[in-house]
Amino acid sequence: MFKPALIIHGGAGSIHRSNLPPHLYAKYHTSLQTYxxxxxxxxNTGTPALDAAVHAVSAMEDDPLFNCGRGSVFTRSGTIEMEASIMVTSLHPDHQNPQFVKRGVGVMGxxxxxxxxxxxxxxxxRYESGACGFEGSMHSQLNGEFVEGFAEDWGVEVMDPEWFFTMKRWEEHLRGLCPSSSSSPSSSSSLNGFSNGSSGGFSLESEGGEYLSQGTVGCVCLDQWGNLAVATSTGGLTNKWPGRIGDTPTLGAGFWAETFDKPFSSDTSVDSDVECDGYVLVGEKVGTKRAVAVSGTGNGDSFLRTAAARTACAMLRFDGGVLSLGDAVxxxxxxGGELQRSAGGRWGSGEGEGGIIGIEVVGAGEGDGGWGRVVFDFNCGGMWRAWVEDDVERIMVFREPY
Incomplete structure (x- = not known):
């Protein structure tokens, strides 16, 4: 009934042509194109949106180019602390099938x-399964060793710490600890010269001056049944304090998905089909369902302070039929948007920088099919994004083609 659509993001931030030479751009382009x-x-072959979104993000978690999974950044203590989230919604919910019920979960630490x-x-x-004990909990956020303890029992692969170590991230970690020193500290316990525990006090480029991905990765998918899923994953901020929780596992901050009834501006009954803002009013219908899903990437604390993902979706839900999701994002x-304004006088330090991707389901009356309108925007140098809409494939990092 619905034409599938998807969009992937691979991080946003201080990306410029000066730190993104052609050979490095080609690596990112190839990876994003493959996923x-x-x-x-x-x-297109019938995989539900939830499984498709998880597939895309899993591939990026194995790719050291991106700040998630194997490419995760280090905390100030030299450890890895990863976060991820998933959320689903549907235009035609089937409450017997968990993949069609609106629900979100974030895991962290x-x-x-x-x-x-x-x-x-x-x-x-497992929450949706209704099993007893933990598997029947209603928790939307789960942290650290407790939830990791279930991984092997649930068939989720665990790795030794060496799996997550990459030299580029380690060198970045060390330079961040001593931003003013020409020599690197001998171990992660050397905190001399450490400025602020964030990415703002030192270069986020490799020794060769090339861009190193800092942002969260994510994917939003619409499947042929009208189900939307958003999957998001990150290693967090370089040299963040251990225990820091960002926007990625926080509902409404770094991700969101919901379905709602969208009324038309007129409550006049009609006897024939009427088109309004791309939607079809059939017979006596006075509204139609709409579904949206978004994923953010950038300075996570700013996303938290502005509840960025839910704010964008709420603008669309309660605007009275004026805005599109693209307008809200x-x-x-x-x-000049809310994220940038939230930084105030600190704009330019990295605070407030980021971007959002999303899909808005268009043309979906009850019982009717529809399609996904891909949207995105960002306020910084660039945002890695790859999307398919109307069977057209696009991969970009800047506002203009590379």
Whole structure:
């Protein structure tokens, strides 16, 4: 009934042509193109949105180019603490099937799970199973060793710490500890010269001056049954304090999905089909369902302070039929938007920088089919994104083609 659509993001921030030479751009382009095509094929062959989104993010968690999974950044103590989240909604919910029920779960403080997004998925599905004990909990956020302890029992792969170590991230960690020193500290316990525990006090480029991905990764999918899923994963901020929880596992901050009834501006009954804002009013219907899902990437604390993901969706839900999701995302994450304004006088330090991707289901009356309108916006140098809409494949990092 619905034409599948998807969009992937691979981080946003201070990305410029000066730190993104052609050979490095080609690496990101190749990775994103591969994950986009694989995920699009799954959607077109009947894979549910939830499984397709998890597939895309799992692939990125294995790719050291991105700040998640194996490419995660280090905390100031030299440890890895990963976060991930999943949320689903549907235009035609089937309450007997957990993949069609609106629900969201975030997991955080993970140190050994190879694919944090798969652990988030298991938490979502096992909550819906209604099993006794933990598997019947209603928790939307789960932290650290407790939830990681279930991973192997649930068939989620765990790895030794060495799996997550990459030299580029380690060198970045050391430079962050001593931003003013020409020599690197001998171990992660050397905190001399450490400025603020964030990415704002030192270069986020490699020794060769090349861009190193800092942002969260994510995927939003619409499947052929009208189900939307958003999957998001990150290693957090470089040299964050251990125990820091960001926007990625926090509902409404770094991710959101919901379905709602969208009334038309007129309550006049009609006897024939009327088109309004791309939707069809059939017979006596006075409204139609709409579904949206979004995923954010960038300075997570700013997303938390502004409840960025839910704010964008709420603008659409309660606007009285004026805005599109693209308008709402631009108002939050675009240039001069709410994220940027939240930084105040600190704008330019990295605070407030980021972007949002999403899908809005268009043309979906009750019993009718529809399609997904892909949207995105960002307020910083660039945002890695790859999407398919109307069977057209696009991969970009800047506002203009590379």
């Amino acid at each position: 986009l095509r694989d995920t699009h094929t799954l959607l 993970l140190k050994k799970v190879r694919h944090p997004i798969q652990l988030a998925r298991e938490c979502l599905l 631009a108002a939050v994450a675009g240039p």
